[in-house]
Amino acid sequence: MIKITGIGWITEKRYGRIIQQSARDYSDLKSLASDFVGQALFAYPVKNFGRFDKISKMVCAAAALTFNDAGVRYFKSEKKETGIIGTGTAGCLQSNLAYFKDYVDNGRSLGRGNLFIYTLPSTPLAEVAIHFGCRGPLLYIKSGQSRMLSLIEYAGDMISRNEASSMLAISADEHRVICILLETDDQVHQKKGFRIEEQSLTAMIASLEKGIS
């Protein structure tokens, strides 16, 4: 049995946790790292957070909220066998534009490496893997089906196949990121959460996606 044990979300103005039922406003993305440190959401500072593209900042913040929501602690010196699967409507389109526009504006002679590294849709997920020490599979997918439900299904399958002991499923758009932690029920049976086999999951996800905007 696989259980959703943590759900974190963030928009451009507000962030929150679903299981712990908390939410708060925040001022801006630049201050997000220090804002979170104050709230003890990041256990330690995120390296190069200021250089992340917007989506990577939001994805990293949502992952921190999710681990916190699930009561999962993480340490700089310790890695975990968690995998990450992500999706998003626009992928890395904005980062691609930012990189190539900058390159063209500078005479098409030299690109900026720090902008180029964000031109993969998997990069925000890799930033999460690096900060939180997630050593499991890492992939970005996009399908025509209901995004969050597909993600949960794929993530659950990967746990069932022993590809990872737990999975973060991240739906990231420019203005909103929702992150879900899936763990095996035998490890976390006392934790609050939702079994992914529950009939009510579809309604819960629909309400979650509708409620966070």
Place this chain on the structure above:
Amino acid sequence: MPSVKSVVVACDMVTPYGQGVNLCWKHLIAGDSAIGEITRFDTRHFKTNKAGIIPGLSCGAGESFVMKMLAPMSKGKRALIPEDSFPILATTTGEINYLEGHIITGKGEYKQSDPGFLLEKIVKLTGVKYPGLLVSAACTSSNTAVSHGAALIDSGRYDSVLVIACDSVSEFVFSGFSAIMALDENAARPFDKNRKGLTLGEAAGYILMMSQERALREKRPVLGKIAGWGLTSDANHMTGPDKDGGGLAAAINKALQSASVTIDDIGVISAHGTGTIYNDAMEIKAFKKVFNKQFVPAYSIKGGVGHTMGAAGLVEIIIALKSLQEMTVPPTVNLLDVDPQAEGWVFQEPAKFKKAVTISTNSGFGGINSAIVLC
């Protein structure tokens, strides 16, 4: 031996050598390199003008390089690809030339570069009925897509999966790899002691996978089997690999375990072998970690075709299957002086091997690692 459910029943590809698997194999065995000069865009400001370019490939306004690569391959293949195949697209930049065109000329629609649109075009081109899935995991995109496809078949969810991979050499990626100083000024020399970096390449291809039962029922030729896979992250650095090879070693060990094989079963390794100092050193460390001091012949095809990014894994799986059919290890093209750390692993000449199981590895940006066991 592994209990295999997914088998490869058809494949094709276009690489800088030209159209077809046999052509690519023939050139690799001969040690030829298809790396040449780029004329597609101005390279005078860069350290190199070298890349693996598909001969004669060009595209006009409103077209994309990757669709120009894929279209000829799909001609006459509709009968071969069942309508109920689930399509999976592996790519890193897809039709990025739409975005380039929009920014450089102000014309066209940059949103067309979203690989989601490419997936829709591929669904139409191949005539399959499912909307499919896009998989992107940097330079492990193909291996990740093939693993996912095999998992869909193993679970019984689908019994036919079509994995398509493509990426082109564009000013976008060329300038980016130049910016991070990853390019060799000449052609890449994987596992050579004087290697200086990678050379970009372009390719497109597909493999059609089926359940063994369906392949048997439809009397399909079995080109090889997807026996197992392992996917991991280094969780270490965005552009540099885990220097001790721990992440890749973990992926290989997972792949061996999932295929129910041991290191003694592996006859040959298709390495990622980009030609960068750090990647190749990391890979050899990973191989030594897994195979203990037991040498297993390994090779990289990137001195021949360049690093074809999201398509690299698929091209390498197809060549690995060919190497199994021929029971031959291709030489590592452009290898002149073997890095002392790689001595005994890679070779300048083709060689025969006896154990009919191979493992194909890829690693990518973000520290993503993948390994696939084929037999």
